[in-house]
Amino acid sequence: MSDLAIRKLSKAFGGVRAVNEVSFDIKRGEFLALIGPNGAGKSTCFNMINGQLAPDSGEISFEGTELVGKKPREIWRLGIGRTFQVAATFNSMTVVENVQMALISHAHQTYRLWKPASSLHRARALELLAQVGMQDAADRPSRELAYGDVKRVELAIALANDPRLLLMDEPTAGMAPKERNDLIALVKRLVIERGISVLFTEHSMDVVFAFADRIIVLARGRLIADGDARSIRDNPQVREVYFGTGKTFAKSEASS
Ligand code: ADP
Ligand code: MG
Numbered sequence: 001m002s003d004l005a006i007r008k009l010s011k012a013f014g015g016v017r018a019v020n021e022v023s024f025d026i027k028r029g030e031f032l033a034l035i036g037p038n039g040a041g042k043s044t045c046f047n048m049i050n051g052q053l054a055p056d057s058g059e060i061s062f063e064g065t066e067l068v069g070k071k072p073r074e075i076w077r078l079g080i081g082r083t084f085q086v087a088a089t090f091n092s093m094t095v096v097e098n099v100q101m102a103l104i105s106h107a108h109q110t111y112r113l114w115k116p117a118s119s120l121h122r123a124r125a126l127e128l129l130a131q132v133g134m135q136d137a138a139d140r141p142s143r144e145l146a147y148g149d150v151k152r153v154e155l156a157i158a159l160a161n162d163p164r165l166l167l168m169d170e171p172t173a174g175m176a177p178k179e180r181n182d183l184i185a186l187v188k189r190l191v192i193e194r195g196i197s198v199l200f201t202e203h204s205m206d207v208v209f210a211f212a213d214r215i216i217v218l219a220r221g222r223l224i225a226d227g228d229a230r231s232i233r234d235n236p237q238v239r240e241v242y243f244g245t246g247k248t249f250a251k252s253e254a255s256s
Pocket of ligand 1: 017037038042043
């Protein structure tokens with residue numbers, strides 16, 4: 001069963017065809033990597049799916065509902081979550097309060113209720129923090145967190161909306177290799193445990209080949225490959241785009 005169906009999606013900026021007739025599906029429970037060189041059109045795809053950017057043409061349907069024309073908030077309410085860069089207020093609250101705020105927002109409650117009800121959703125917030133391995137830091141000020149831990153809390157905040165599809169555009173940007181691997185391993189575990197689907201971009205081929213159920217490849221706005229790690233690794237067009245003809249992925253990156 002297909003959760004998200006994208007058909008002939010296109011977007012141009014001036015003369016640049018950022019996304020050019022791209023079609024792909026995401027199945028329920030699938031951990032799908034979207035890869036491609038810088039400028040390939042990955043972020044443009046993400047921004048059309050989440051409603052921030054209107055496509056020039058094409059269709060995006062989620063569980064049978066057409067998304068094109070809907071506002072970001074409507075799409076978010078339909079169950080498509082994304083990891084946001086943390087809000088400006090993030091540093092002024094404790095870790096658990098940040099997750100509580102997200103739960104309050106998901107429950108349609110307003111910020112006015114926040115002050116008198118600091119225990120609101122606390123138990124559920126602690127549960128979400130436990131899922132991302134951050135329960136021990138619940139009552140610490142968020143500003144004290146290390147970068148990788150902020151990313152985990154961002155993930156808990158995204159999960160507070162109970163998404164069925166989660167969009168993650170470069171979730172590990174700025175992370176060291178070990179942190180990268182750990183965060184993607186964590187997301188993969190959540191995909192399996194919760195049965196959600198995730199579309200993500202990631203620069204490390206090691207990480208992509210180790211964890212993605214399926215990989216789709218964009219180059220200059222075109223989808224050039226769609227398959228499992230082995231088929232992508234052996235795909236001559238993909239090799240050409242990344243390394244020039246004849247080269248293969250480095251040995252250390254070909255070990256999944
Ligand atoms: P990726 O995320 O794969 O690096 P992007 O989707 O960000 O690629 O960009 C695809 C192409 O579209 C690039 O050529 C980029 O310069 C161009 N582009 C993206 N956003 C805009 C914009 N808002 N205005 C003009 N050009 C843009
Ligand atoms: Mg991008």
